[in-house]
Amino acid sequence: MATETEENYIKAIFKITEKNQGTANTNAVAQHLNTSPASVTDMLKRLSEKEYFHYEKYKGVYLTTKGIKLATNLVRKHRLWEVFLVDKLKFQWDEVHDIAEQLEHVDSDELITRLDTFLGNPKYDPHGDPIPNADGKFTLRSQTSLMNLQKGETGIVVGVRNHDTPFLQYLNKICVNLGTKISVVNNIDFDHSKEVSIDDENRVILSQKACVNIYVKKTND
Amino acid sequence: MATETEENYIKAIFKITEKNQGTANTNAVAQHLNTSPASVTDMLKRLSEKEYFHYEKYKGVYLTTKGIKLATNLVRKHRLWEVFLVDKLKFQWDEVHDIAEQLEHVDSDELITRLDTFLGNPKYDPHGDPIPNADGKFTLRSQTSLMNLQKGETGIVVGVRNHDTPFLQYLNKICVNLGTKISVVNNIDFDHSKEVSIDDENRVILSQKACVNIYVKKTND
DNA sequence: TCACATTTTTAGACTAATCTAAATTATAAT
DNA sequence: ATTATAATTTAGATTAGTCTAAAAATGTGA
Ligand SMILES: [Mn+2]
Ligand SMILES: [Mn+2]
Ligand SMILES: [Mn+2]
Ligand SMILES: [Mn+2]
Numbered sequence: 001m002a003t004e005t006e007e008n009y010i011k012a013i014f015k016i017t018e019k020n021q022g023t024a025n026t027n028a029v030a031q032h033l034n035t036s037p038a039s040v041t042d043m044l045k046r047l048s049e050k051e052y053f054h055y056e057k058y059k060g061v062y063l064t065t066k067g068i069k070l071a072t073n074l075v076r077k078h079r080l081w082e083v084f085l086v087d088k089l090k091f092q093w094d095e096v097h098d099i100a101e102q103l104e105h106v107d108s109d110e111l112i113t114r115l116d117t118f119l120g121n122p123k124y125d126p127h128g129d130p131i132p133n134a135d136g137k138f139t140l141r142s143q144t145s146l147m148n149l150q151k152g153e154t155g156i157v158v159g160v161r162n163h164d165t166p167f168l169q170y171l172n173k174i175c176v177n178l179g180t181k182i183s184v185v186n187n188i189d190f191d192h193s194k195e196v197s198i199d200d201e202n203r204v205i206l207s208q209k210a211c212v213n214i215y216v217k218k219t220n221d
Numbered sequence: 222m223a224t225e226t227e228e229n230y231i232k233a234i235f236k237i238t239e240k241n242q243g244t245a246n247t248n249a250v251a252q253h254l255n256t257s258p259a260s261v262t263d264m265l266k267r268l269s270e271k272e273y274f275h276y277e278k279y280k281g282v283y284l285t286t287k288g289i290k291l292a293t294n295l296v297r298k299h300r301l302w303e304v305f306l307v308d309k310l311k312f313q314w315d316e317v318h319d320i321a322e323q324l325e326h327v328d329s330d331e332l333i334t335r336l337d338t339f340l341g342n343p344k345y346d347p348h349g350d351p352i353p354n355a356d357g358k359f360t361l362r363s364q365t366s367l368m369n370l371q372k373g374e375t376g377i378v379v380g381v382r383n384h385d386t387p388f389l390q391y392l393n394k395i396c397v398n399l400g401t402k403i404s405v406v407n408n409i410d411f412d413h414s415k416e417v418s419i420d421d422e423n424r425v426i427l428s429q430k431a432c433v434n435i436y437v438k439k440t441n442d
Numbered sequence: 443t444c445a446c447a448t449t450t451t452t453a454g455a456c457t458a459a460t461c462t463a464a465a466t467t468a469t470a471a472t
Numbered sequence: 473a474t475t476a477t478a479a480t481t482t483a484g485a486t487t488a489g490t491c492t493a494a495a496a497a498t499g500t501g502a
């Protein structure tokens with residue numbers, strides 16, 4: 001069994017390689033885990049001996065099948081716990097990450113199987129991120145950034161790109177959540193911000209940065 | 222914040238001092254935590270510096286107010302999680318201890334407050350053990366060992382003394398659970414076993430050892 | 443291609459938690 | 473009171489995980 005620290009390294013590598021064409025380098029891992037590059041080098045050597053990933057000096061790492069399996073399962077556990085915290089315990093979506101970060105390391109397959117059933121086998125977490133099934137398969141979804149919606153077009157919010165508390169709290173304040181309907185009223189070319197209508201009720205100006213971080217599914221209405 | 226290891230030491234000391242007139246000695250702690258006495262001595266020195274308990278060489282330890290508070294909160298968390306596992310996830314009462322042993326270390330007061338509410342502020346866990354409230358107060362209950370019931374007397378099962386899996390599974394098999402009604406049909410003096418009636422349905426012989434480990438609340442029926 | 447900046451690794455040290463073996467202290471039994 | 477036994481502590485070592493400072497490798501831009 002991997003220690004909690006080892007699990008966090010492997011998950012970090014998984015997250016980084018997801019974006020960064022398949023490999024994770026030392027500094028990226030260090031930044032992600034808030035440790036020193038020296039500590040990371042040390043750990044990469046030890047963990048690659050346990051066959052979680054391939055490591056070549058100065059070249060970074062990439063996960064093995066074993067490593068991907070472990071990382072995917074961690075993501076599954078993390079997201080299921082987030083669903084529990086929001087759906088059952090009524091936490092806000094900006095409050096659950098740190099707690100799930102701990103809960104994901106609890107070791108019991110039976111627990112996760114039962115939790116999944118208890119929650120009704122959810123496919124997405126409170127941030128709209130897909131929950132892999134027990135075999136590690138993600139349910140993908142067609143989505144686009146709010147940035148890509150033209151004037152007059154409408155979408156339903158299905159996810160967020162940025163998960164930071166201030167951003168999520170800002171969305172709370174302007175009543176944007178998963179399922180919220182957003183229509184683009186005007187594109188403001190000057191700074192690429194958008195005037196949008198939220199659930200046909202409020203009018204708000206969203207900055208380019210905000211738009212980029214909101215995922216929607218286009219609708220014909 | 223105390224590490225998981227530190228928390229386990231403090232909880233062990235709490236459990237031991239509960240039975241053993243207020244003090245815990247090195248070997249008892251070692252046995253409880255499955256470590257060597259040498260490791261325990263080392264830890265006792267370090268933890269007593271953090272004021273969780275008083276330690277005097279060769280004399281054992283006893284908890285400070287700070288230590289009792291921490292231990293009680295761990296017990297609270299452990300038992301609330303056990304309620305969750307049995308009531309919500311439908312685990313059997315013999316399957317939950319090890320999982321709760323991990324969950325109890327998740328650090329979030331808000332989580333426990335909400336969990337407590339979600340579970341309906343239970344006063345007892347799936348083994349009948351009292352759950353301390355947020356201030357560390359236990360709700361006590363009048364109870365007696367099944368051993369003390371005379372021929373013809375009846376009681377409702379409210380708890381178990383022994384928590385080991387084989388014992389709990391044995392009780393499952395003979396349909397004894399919290400809330401089960403047990404009447405003493407006959408005392409067998411020879412080996413101090415009892416012939417009992419379970420929920421007015423099954424007749425079973427319970428050994429002295431079994432009887433000692435079942436707590437009941439006497440009824441007048 | 444050479445110099446300079448960036449990235450990564452190495453060297454050496456530290457803390458937490460553990461172990462075994464040996465020494466010490468306490469306790470109980472003659 | 474002496475001796476044997478049991479409990480406890482000390483000594484010395486190990487592993488996981490971390491750090492800082494210094495050295496080495498890599499990459500870039502003139
Ligand atoms: Mn984590
Ligand atoms: Mn999430
Ligand atoms: Mn524990
Ligand atoms: Mn219990």
